[in-house]
Amino acid sequence: MAHTRSSLAVLVAPLAAAALAGCGSDGESDAAADRLARQEKRIEELEGRVREDGKPGAGASRPSGATGAAGSSAPAAPAPRAASGSRCAAGALRVVSYGGQGAAGTQFALLRFELRGSGACTLTGYPGVTVLDDGRRLDVDVGRFSTGTPKTVRVDVRHPAYFDVAYRTAASAAPDERPCRGTVTDLAVIPPDERSALPVRLRPRPARLCLGSVRVGAVRATSRLSPPDDSAP
DSSP, rough: HHHHHHHHHHHHHHHHHHHHOOOHHHHHHHHHHHHHHHHHHHHHHHHHHHHTTTTOOOOOOOOTTTTOOTTTTOOOOOOOOOOOOOOOOGEEEEEEEEEEEETTTEEEEEEEEESSBBBBEOSSOOOOEEEETEEEOOOOOOEOOOOOOOOOOOEETTEEEEEEEOOOGGOOOOGGOOOOOBBBEEEEEEEETTTEEEEEOOOOOOOOGGGGGGGEOOSSSSSSSOOOOTOOO
């Protein structure tokens, strides 16, 4: 409270000085003293009010987690709500790379579409995929591998849609699959029936791969890997 007292005293000091200035007679001195006494009483009343307001639960409190203007940042734009039963728009999705796996000489990058906002939507078919090496587009034609007739997958905040990108490395390549010198770090993925691409950094980074061997699978509702068969278009 010493701080409060000193602050209030600073505010009243000019008034006290004015009250005492020019006191040339006893009557004037008495009047100035009376005014000063009233001002000191007012200070005590203000200090008492400050002490009451400072008690826990008294007065309005600042919301927890609130920040001042200097430390605050603009809130992120809300993700769009997906219309139930409609096709998933690219702007409502993000692509996540969640690992890799090998099977029968083929390596797979495992990916999924996640819904950014609320609601639900559907995906059917094959994503479009462009392969990149640290942002540089590689001259690679990405084909498809077939896992049967693509099924419609419902996507919501708890249920993503999964898909894979398959490729061969130099260690497992057939002679006609060389050269095998491309290294893919990123993908640009277009959701089925959309036109806008979504970026994703592959985790983990693939080994050197055969550029003519890259294929993408259809979206599915489960994370279980479905190896490609020989009926790819």
